[in-house]
Amino acid sequence: MISLAGRDILHSWAKFVFTGVGLGLLIGVTLTMAGVYRGMVDDAKVLLENSGADLWVVQKDTLGPYAEPSSLRDDIYRNLLGLPGVAAAANVTYLTMQVRRGDSDVRAMVVGITPGQPGEPGYLVAGRQLTRGHYEAVADVKTGFALGEVVRIRRHDYSVVGLTRRMVSSGGDPMLFIPLKDAQEAQFLKDNEAIRNDRARTAANPALNRPGVPGLLDAIQASQSSNHNVNTVLVRAAAGYAPETVAQEIRRWKHLQAYTRAQMEEILVAKLIATSARQIAMFLVILAIVSAAIVAFIIYTMTLGKIREIAVLKLIGTKSRTIAGMILQQALGLGLIGFAVGKVAATFWAPAFPKYVLLTPEDALRGFVAVMLICALASTLAIRAALRVDPATAIGG
Amino acid sequence: MNGTKLSANQSNRDAETPPLEKGGSGDFPTPADSGTPANPPRPPFEKGGSTSTEDAGILIEGLRKRYGAGDTAVDALKDVNMRVAPGEVVGLVGPSGSGKSTLLKCLGAVIEPSAGRMTLGGETIYDNAWKTRDLRALRRDRIGFVFQAPYLIPFLDVTDNVALLPMLSGRPNGEARRRAVELLEALDVAHRAKAQPSQLSGGEQQRVSIARALANQPPVILADEPTAPLDSERALGVMRILNQMASQYRTAIIVVTHDEKIIPTFKRIYHIRDGRTYEEAGEGRAL
């Protein structure tokens, strides 16, 4: 026996190819949407992994530092270092802001770190890590900054001494690492106008500006313009200590929250990326429905165009099952062309996306199965029409 | 008989071996026979030979068909009696609405008669009820259809349009195609074997459709106004081919027609009026 579906596809190949390409672009978009989600999850994982930390210590009752604001005094890390099982602990600040580069602004997440401590980027693609205390930066390549370039954060210039990659916030902003002290300053450094206003208000407050106490106002002004807060303390557990045990110890001790890497990942994926994921899921549903409608429409009209031939085929003894199989195979053939086009298209255009798009073979396989199921489902309309054809209609009325 | 082409006036009535039976490659299976002792199972493609014309060919007795029921019932066939011998071509002529299509559909096993008896190729297929459950296999293996338009399958080439039937009957592709090419040779269209149906002229298409009707070597061919769209010369050409094929393959052929050009070619004609058949001798003009 010959493949009736295959012959029909070869015979009207132009129709199949054009429809298949259209369908394929839709499938390509679908695969890319899934890739965007995978990319976000992967970004989160890589971010956590590259930080070199086992625990994230944040303000009590918060999901900080990424999903919620968290503020800690910057001397807490010393206390943590005294706990059993804590090998290293370091302050880290995060602040998303515009970084000035020449005449343009680059949106980046500025991360304040302590050189050599947890929180430092995991590896560099060029240059070196931060060493000096001040005004140096390590940038993610997605910022577009080059080695040796000078960029401006608030009122200070920083020179880029190192480049890293895959360090982006869950919002997709590339990270820029600077020394902790600089970051603390930048975080709370107000512009000149705001400083003058604050000074004036403090000076006008009789409780703070007592005529009989010289030096008090100056001390208060100084304390207000310096900042002793950080967003999180990253902790590395000592060998032989399970991170969760150390985390429990920290939680019990003082009013702090501590998350292990797995818990942090859960927060990032379930809380932070969840809305995007729902959005993407919504797109996937719509794309699936549109694809199904296209396949159903094309296969249905092609079948209606062959009603007379189907009547003849039935009259001369073709099984209904063979005819249904022919239509099903055509729908699957369309799906196959579409999937191939979609896979190639997605692979081709994924690198051009601003956010990381991670195309996994598992998603491709899932997509393939979904396309085949959708095509099979879409062919039922045409199959029903074909099965209703009466072979008697082949004999003239 | 050497080769598969026949000249127009060569008689093959008493041919012992039809050309497609060489080397036994041509014996196709028949569907499970349900013949009674009075109607012994008809061996495949031993046309003529041992089977008498009494039970081979086509035999219709007292066939009736009523559409619908109650007040709106239509008696499309009231009393149809026909007998067509193997190798014979008879005409079925009647005015519009006389029941020609209804009769073809009953014979073609796509609608069920209401009463009577039908025997095709020695096998009683209907005796007040269908005698076989697999009407699809019956149509595939025992009946060839030729329509007013060729109705070839547009996405199969000429060879596969013909080979499709043997393939549907379970023949291997190679064997089915060899048979198809032999038939195309017999019908003088072998040079178009690889062409698509859309590339053929109307006459070539009709010849391919006749080859398809013959592909499973059925004992019976039903032709529904096969010459209607053709001019006089081509219409007579189709009749010549049908007569040749009937002789060559010992096939009983009924040609439904009201085409004045071809009516004189029949030796016997059945007139059908108001659901009843009347037999008449035809001119039997040579083709």
Ligand SMILES: Nc1ncnc2c1ncn2[C@@H]1O[C@H](COP(=O)(O)OP(=O)(O)O)[C@@H](O)[C@H]1O
């Ligand atoms: N499906 C049907 N239902 C009811 N009546 C029908 C049907 N088909 C045909 N008839 C009637 O049966 C009679 C014979 O029709 P038909 O066999 O088509 O005649 P012909 O082919 O000779 O023109 C007509 O009166 C027609 O109206």
Ligand SMILES: [Mg+2]
């Ligand atoms: Mg009619």
